[in-house]
Amino acid sequence: MIPSGQTLLYLIYVMAAASVILAAEALYVSYSKRRSTVSTINRRLKRLADEVPAEQTLQGLLRERGLTGSGDFLFNAVGLNRLYTQSGITGNPLSFVAIFILAGLVLALVLAFLLHFSAVVSSIIFLLIGFVLPFLVLRRARAKRIQKFAKQLPDALDMIVRSLRAGHPTSVAIGLVAREMPDPLGTEFGIVSDEITFGLSLENAVRKLSQRVGFEGLQLLSVSLSIQAKTGGNLTEILSSLSSVLRERQKLRLKIRALSAEGRMSAWIISLFPLLMFGILTGLAPSYYGDVWNSPLITPVFLIFGLWALLGDFIMYRMVNFDF
Numbered sequence: 001m002i003p004s005g006q007t008l009l010y011l012i013y014v015m016a017a018a019s020v021i022l023a024a025e026a027l028y029v030s031y032s033k034r035r036s037t038v039s040t041i042n043r044r045l046k047r048l049a050d051e052v053p054a055e056q057t058l059q060g061l062l063r064e065r066g067l068t069g070s071g072d073f074l075f076n077a078v079g080l081n082r083l084y085t086q087s088g089i090t091g092n093p094l095s096f097v098a099i100f101i102l103a104g105l106v107l108a109l110v111l112a113f114l115l116h117f118s119a120v121v122s123s124i125i126f127l128l129i130g131f132v133l134p135f136l137v138l139r140r141a142r143a144k145r146i147q148k149f150a151k152q153l154p155d156a157l158d159m160i161v162r163s164l165r166a167g168h169p170t171s172v173a174i175g176l177v178a179r180e181m182p183d184p185l186g187t188e189f190g191i192v193s194d195e196i197t198f199g200l201s202l203e204n205a206v207r208k209l210s211q212r213v214g215f216e217g218l219q220l221l222s223v224s225l226s227i228q229a230k231t232g233g234n235l236t237e238i239l240s241s242l243s244s245v246l247r248e249r250q251k252l253r254l255k256i257r258a259l260s261a262e263g264r265m266s267a268w269i270i271s272l273f274p275l276l277m278f279g280i281l282t283g284l285a286p287s288y289y290g291d292v293w294n295s296p297l298i299t300p301v302f303l304i305f306g307l308w309a310l311l312g313d314f315i316m317y318r319m320v321n322f323d324f
Contacts, residue, residue: 042186044178058194061187064090071195071208086214087141088184097134104130120299145184146215150250152185153217157243164236171196188213203229217246260320267316271309 047057059069066074066084075081075093084093108126111117117125156177163173171193178190188209195205203226210218224238281288292298 042178042181042183042190044187044190054194055198058191058198061191065212066093067212071191071212082211082214083135083138083142085212086145087138088145089138089141100134100137101130104128104133118299124303142214146213149184149188149213149215150217150246152181153215153221154243154246154250156181156185156189157221157239157246161236161239161243164239170202170235184213217242217249220245263316263320267313267320270316271313274309 044057044061047060048054052060062069062071065088066081068074073081073085081093084096089096104126107129108122111125112119112122159177159180160170160173163176164170168176174189174196175193178186178193180186181189191212192205192209195208196202200208203222206218206222206225210222220242221239224242225235227233228235228238
């Protein structure tokens with residue numbers, strides 16, 4: 001018979017082993033849940049993984065894009081609101097603009113009071129950073145997002161076509177795309193799926209999708225669905241043809257981009273060469289320009305030629321970028 005003291009010692013060992021096992025299991029469950037959340041392919045699925053109701057998730061996704069809970073534009077300045085929404089940047093639009101204005105103000109004050117720049121130059125820099133730069137950032141973000149969306153849309157349409165041919169309804173096919181496709185298309189189609197679930201018609205949901213993204217291919221999709229809903233027809237054939245058209249347009253766009261590569265490179269070289277030479281001369285021979293900096297004409301001359309150079313850059317940009 002085992003003494004009571006030894007029995008108590010064995011019991012402590014068993015409890016300690018059980019505690020270690022339970023702690024290891026808790027850490028593994030926590031790690032696996034975090035890993036599954038990280039590996040989620042789009043933003044909507046990550047928010048749904050937090051066990052938030054689907055309606056709140058939908059409203060949150062719309063509000064962080066500068067829209068109301070029903071998917072309408074939030075500001076009266078519809079053009080700027082559309083640009084912010086189509087850029088895909090998340091967060092409060094006012095905070096986004098305030099960051100650039102504050103950065104421009106701080107830089108202008110530093111240049112004016114510490115580096116003794118003129119008030120005109122400091123004001124121009126404040127306007128460029130506070131108002132022009134955020135506009136350019138939004139346009140650049142929108143262009144990159146639309147390019148990603150354009151590459152994904154033909155595959156998404158093919159997935160919808162295969163799902164429809166398998167006998168699934170349209171809403172289920174769109175939900176499949178929302179689960180299987182990464183961002184930006186996955187979240188956008190997920191919003192469409194949720195809007196249809198909460199009572200919006202397919203035609204209106206796709207129309208809002210086209211407004212949120214800004215890709216012309218979605219306008220073709222919206223028109224195709226509208227015609228099919230009013231006149232009937234084989235939806236799978238319509239979507240399959242649209243997928244082929246979008247692929248051919250993408251091929252043509254890439255071909256044009258390859259043909260205009262030389263022009264784009266020439267534009268970059270012509271635009272950056274004066275700035276590069278100015279920097280080299282200033283670094284190697286600071287007194288090369290002599291007393292020209294003290295001339296009262298230096299600021300208006302730099303301003304005029306700077307605007308002239310920007311106009312030339314814009315013309316070259318339009319020459320090597322084609323819309324079709």
